[in-house]
Amino acid sequence: MKVLVFDIWGDYGHFRKFYTTTSPLTFSFPPPPTIAGILGAIYGTDKNSNEYLKVFGTEKCKIALQILSPVKKVRMGLNLLETKGTNLRLPMSDKNLAPRTQIRTEFLKDPCFRIYISHEDEQVFNKLSEGIQEHKSVYTVSLGLSELLANFKYVGLYDSYEKTSNKAVELCTPVTVDKLIEDKIEIEQNKKYFKEKIPIKMNQERIVEKYEDVIFESDGKTLKATVKSYYQLEQGVNIVFF
C-alpha cells in the first residue's frame, strides 16, 4: 500500500476539545476529521456540503499522525464577537453587553506534525500527492482556526506493509486503545504518556460516529505497544492508522 507522507507546522494551533466552550482547551494534535479538513483544503473539496468528510473519511482514507515537536500549550485571551441576546446583529444595541467578549483560549505553541495518508481512490490520492509535492492548495491551510496559518512540506511516497505481531513494537504514531491487545503498552522511563478521547469518525452531517481514547507520547517519542496490526513503511518506520 502506498503511503503519502508530509509535514505540517505553524506558530500556533488550536483544536478545540468538544466539551469546552467558555474556556476552550485544545487537543494535543488534530483528530482525524480535522486532518480530513486539512486534506480537503489542499485537495479543494466543496466547502458547503462538507465533502471533505466524504472524500477523506475513514472508509476510504487511512490517516495516521506523528508528533514531531514536543506538545507545548499556552493560554491567551481571544477577543470574540459577543453573540448573546440581541448583540449578534446589532453589536451595540444592548447597553449591558459589550460587542466583544474575551475568552481565554488554550493554544498549541510551535506545533509540527507528520501526516501519513493512504487512499483507496488512486485519482484522489495522486491529485493530493501532486498538490502537496508542488506546495499548492486550493484553500488556505490552517491549524484549527483560520487565523492560525500552517505551512506544509512533502516528505515522500512510500510503500508500506501490514504486519501483525504478538510482541511489542516501536510505534511512532499515537495509538487508539481499541487497537491494543489486552491494554499492552510498555511504560518506559523518560517518556511522557498522555491519554485523550478524540473524535475518530465524522459523517457529512458533522455527526461524530466514533470516539476513541488515544495514547501518545507528548514529546513525540515512540511508543512500545502490542497492537492488533500495524504498517511498516519501507524505511522501517512503524505506524498505526486511526
Place this chain on the structure above:
Amino acid sequence: MLSTIKDIGKLVADTQAANTIEENIEGKILFVNLDTVKLEYTGIEILEYTGIEIEDFDSDKRDYYLYKAGASKGNAPAPICPITEVEKTYKKIESWLKQCNQKIESWLKQCNQKIESWLKQCNQTKDPLINHAVGILSQKNFYALYLQMSLILYLQMSLINHAVGILSQRREDITSVLDKKIKDLPKKKGEGRFLSLKINKKYLGEYDILKNCLINLSEEKLKRSAGSGVCSLCGLSDKEVSGKTNVFKFYTIDKPGFITGGFKEALAWKNFPVCGECRALLENGKEFLKKKLNFKFYGLNYYLIPRLLIGSKEIWEEILNIMSETPKTISPEEKIKKRITNDENEILEYLSEKKDVLTLNFLFLKEEQSAERILLLIEDVFPSRIRKIFDAKNEVDELFNKNSDEKFTFGTIRTFFSKSSEGKSENDLDKYFLDIIDSVFKGKRIDFNLLVKFYMATIRREVINEGYFTFRVKDALMNIKFFENLGIITFEEVENMEESRLNSIFNRFGKSLKTPAKKGIFLLGVLTQWLLNKQWAERNARPFMKKLKGLRMDEKDIKALLPEVQNKLEEYDSFDQGKRLIASEASTYLLEAGDNWKMSVDEINFYFACGMNIAEDVSDIVYPNNGKKEKEE
C-alpha cells in the same frame, strides 16, 4: 478528562461512597403556607394565604422539599431556593409553579385529545353491532379511566392555578412579611436560608403531580437539544443524546456563537453528545470530586482528578479509595512536615509514592455567576514528577531552612505573584502564578527575566516600606533554587573562574551567580550593607540609602557606586582589611565582566539586594574571630 470523571461517577455509584457524598445542609426553610379555608358567610372553601412557617432544614426530607443542590442558580425557577433577595427568590418559586401549571394544562390537553381521537375511532367502525359493543364496553372504561384522569388533572391544575394566583396577588404582603421574618431570624455562620411553599400543610414533594412536573421539566430542558447518535463519553451508538449536559459550566451553549456548525441550538447535540446515563454518572463524579478531591491552593480552587493510563476496575477502586480516605489517615504532624500547598488535606506527598500507571490532572476552576472558567488544566502529571518536586523542595529546605520551622511551599512562590500592588483588592497576578505552577508540574522552562521583575517589585516595596526585606530576598532565593533543582531555569555560566574563599556562599546560589558581573554586583551589595550598618551604628540613620536609587540602579550606577562606598567607609574610618578584601574581589569581578553586561535593571538590583541580605553570612567568613562585631555594627 470528562470520561475520567464519568468513570469516577460510575465507581462511586457502585460503591458505598455514593451514600456519603450527599452534603449535610444546615439552615432554616421559610414556608409560605397556602391552606383551604371556609368562607364564613357563603361556606365556600377556597385556598388562602395563611402565614409563614419556619422549619429547620432536614436533609432526610430533601425529596419532600424537591430540593436539588444548585438547581436554582441564576434565574432558574425552582420549588425551593436559597434566599438571596426576597423579591427575586419569591419570583423563582412563583415562576416554577407557573411552569408546573402550564405542564399540567398540556397534559390535560393531551388527555382530552386522546379521548377525542378514541371517540372518532369508535365512530368510524362500519359494523353497527361491533360499533355498539365496542362503544359500550370502551365507553365505560373511557369514562372510568380517562374522565377520572382528566378530572384529577383538572382539579390539580385548578389547585395550582389558585396557588399561583394568590402568590402573584399577595406578592407585596407576603414578601414584606418574609422580609421582616428574615431580619428577626438570628443567623449562625454557615447556616442557609431557603424559601418554599406548603399547600394544605403538605410539602410540594408530597404532591405526585408536582414531583412528575419537576422530572418532566428538567428532561424537557435536555430534550431541547437532543438527537440520536453516539455518546461522546461511553461511545455507544443509537442513544438519545443531548447537547445540554449542564454538569460542568465550562461547556455552555447559551450563546449561538458557541454552537459550531450553524449556531442552531436544536443541533447542538452534535457538538457534545451525552446520553442520559452518562450525564447522571458525570454529575455523580462531579459531586464526588467536589466533596473529596477539591483542594485549596492559595486563594484558588482545584480538583485533583486521577486517571489511569491503562488498568482494570480493581486498580481504579483502590486508587480512588486511597485518594478519598488518605487525608484523614495522615497524622497532623506528618502533614505539616510534608505539605507543599496550604491545604491541610493535601495528599500530593502520598501520591508521589505511587507507580506511574496513575496520572493526575489538576483542574483549576473559577466560578463566575452561573458559568465556570478553566483557569488552568495541568494534564497527566505522573507520581514520579511529584516525587521530583518534593525532592527539589527538600533540597531547598536543607539549604535554607535547616533550623527553621518555616518550610518552602508554593506559598513562597505566591508571595511574589498575588497582587501587583498592595492597594489592589483582588489578586491580579493569578495568571502568572498558574503559569509557574504549570511549568513546575510539567517541567516547562521559565524565563528568569520575568521572575526577577516580580521579585524586584516586591523587594523594592519592602525596602521602601522598611518591611520584611530580608525575608523576601530569602524567599526569592529559595524560589530560584527550587526552579533550578527542577531544571526549569538555567543561567549563563562562565567556566574556570578563580577560586574564592567566598565559594561556599556562592555555591548556595547554585548556578545563578556563575558570572563575574553577578559576583561583582553581589559583593558590592555586601559592602554597601556593611556601610549602612556602620551608619546606623554611628548615627542611627542610613543616609547612604539614598544613593541606591530605590534599587533601580543600572550598570553605570553600579560601577560608580564602588568608589563611593569605599570612600564613605574610609570617612567612617572603617575600611579595614576584611572590607578591603571584599572591595578588591568586587572590583576584580567587575573589571573582569567588562562592559555591556546584558542584564536588565531588575536583574542587576536583584543580585545587589542578595548581597545586602547575605552580608551577615559573609562577615562570618571574612571576620571569623570578630564577626560578631560586624554584625552588631
